[in-house]
Amino acid sequence: MTTAATETAGPAVRVRFLGDFELTVNGIPVRRWRAGKARGLFQYLVVHRGQMLTRDRLYESLWPGADSTAGSSLKVAAHALRRVLDAHPDRPGDSGIQLFYRDFGYVLHVTGLWSDLDRFQELVHAGLRAATAGDTALARTRLRAAIALYGGEFLRGESADWVVEQREYLRALVLRALGVLRTDAEDREDFVELIELCKRTLEIDRHHEETYRALMAAHGRRGELACVRRWYELCARRMRDELAVAPGQETQRLLRALIPAAARTAAPAPASVGGAPATVRALRPAGRQPGTPPWSTEVRTSALARPVRRARPDTRAPGLLARTADPATA
Numbered sequence: 001m002t003t004a005a006t007e008t009a010g011p012a013v014r015v016r017f018l019g020d021f022e023l024t025v026n027g028i029p030v031r032r033w034r035a036g037k038a039r040g041l042f043q044y045l046v047v048h049r050g051q052m053l054t055r056d057r058l059y060e061s062l063w064p065g066a067d068s069t070a071g072s073s074l075k076v077a078a079h080a081l082r083r084v085l086d087a088h089p090d091r092p093g094d095s096g097i098q099l100f101y102r103d104f105g106y107v108l109h110v111t112g113l114w115s116d117l118d119r120f121q122e123l124v125h126a127g128l129r130a131a132t133a134g135d136t137a138l139a140r141t142r143l144r145a146a147i148a149l150y151g152g153e154f155l156r157g158e159s160a161d162w163v164v165e166q167r168e169y170l171r172a173l174v175l176r177a178l179g180v181l182r183t184d185a186e187d188r189e190d191f192v193e194l195i196e197l198c199k200r201t202l203e204i205d206r207h208h209e210e211t212y213r214a215l216m217a218a219h220g221r222r223g224e225l226a227c228v229r230r231w232y233e234l235c236a237r238r239m240r241d242e243l244a245v246a247p248g249q250e251t252q253r254l255l256r257a258l259i260p261a262a263a264r265t266a267a268p269a270p271a272s273v274g275g276a277p278a279t280v281r282a283l284r285p286a287g288r289q290p291g292t293p294p295w296s297t298e299v300r301t302s303a304l305a306r307p308v309r310r311a312r313p314d315t316r317a318p319g320l321l322a323r324t325a326d327p328a329t330a
Contacts (some may be wrong), residue, residue, distance in 0.1 A: 011114035012096050015046055018116050018170070019152030025085065025095045034080035037062050041077045042085070043155065044162065045099070045108035046115065054105040061162045078106060117170075120149045124173050131180055140184060143177045147200065150174050174204060182214055194218055206238055209247060213254055220258040228258050 016022040021043065023030045033039040040062055045053065055074060059066055063073055078099060082088045087097040087108075096111030127142030154167040178201045185194040194214065201211045212235035219227035232255045236247050 012094075012112040013110050013114070015113065015115045015117070016151070017043070017047075017154055018120060018150055019156055021155055021158075025097075030084065032084075034084055036080055037073065037077040038080035038084060040158075040160070041074075042081055042108075045106065046110065046113075047117070047166065049108045049110060049113075052102055052105045052107045058106065061160065064161070074106075116149055116151070117154070120146055120170070121173065123149065124177050127177060128180065136184060139180065143181050146177050147174065147181070153204075171204060175201065175208065178204075179210070182211070186214065186218070191218060191222070207243060209235060209239070209251055212247075213251055216251075216254055216258060225259055228255070 012026050014022075014024045021039075023042075041058070044058070044061055058074055062077075066073065078101070082099055085097045086095050087099040089098050089100045096113075098109045100107045100109070123142050123146035127139045127146060130136075130142060131139035150170075154170050155163045178197055182194060182197045182201070185197060195218070198211045198215050198218075201208050205211075212231055215231045216228045219225070219231070232247070232251070235251065239245050239247055
């Protein structure tokens, strides 16, 4: 592809991996790729740019099961890539992309590259470092920007093993970022942001049980017990139908604490004088220990896990009980 240089601010090459793949060079989108693996080769090389990737590694990732010593697929894909992007090492076009062949492998260099993949990872790591350092405001800013940049799973619709591996790594990163922001919203009692963060989390992982608990507790604090039950039932149905498991004990304990009638043997609910029900008040975050950051992942309902001690019946003989009760006969 030949493109005229444009006087535009910012990087000349922009790549989007999160969601649908998109490549623009000097403001012009690249939509027509030659037959073969030219696009897949470019995607792999950009993710590992600057590294010398051997033929064996490229074949293993892009042509699994093929014989790297006999096939010409890699050579054909590299030739097509140079034609599409003006990436010849000796006659580079205005794209700033160069594909070199060195020592039985390839290496890609890109001048002026912006990648949503790189920026997303930078923002998440910066936000988590700020959270660890106790700078909640900076952590909130960085992690919100990362979530906004996450437009979908890595290379949506593609199924190569290297793509799936990278996708799961990025999924773990975005869930970690959402978890930190969710805990921060809980501490600030920002119900609106909390609900939005939970929604984003379940869009990425519909079986994220901790998120269902956050929703149950948030509605419980507002006295919306019907919502509590509906979120629990949705969680239980998805876990049962799609993973063949039941909700964890922590989730079930939370349901029983918020809705005592959900317990198998429900005890009378303690009376409350004004304000929220006692079971709801008990779920409000207790004061943290000194030095514990607000984004800590400690279980907020640990008090629910303490077993209830019940009085045991006295099985001693009636005569012994009488002597014990009457000091004169003891």
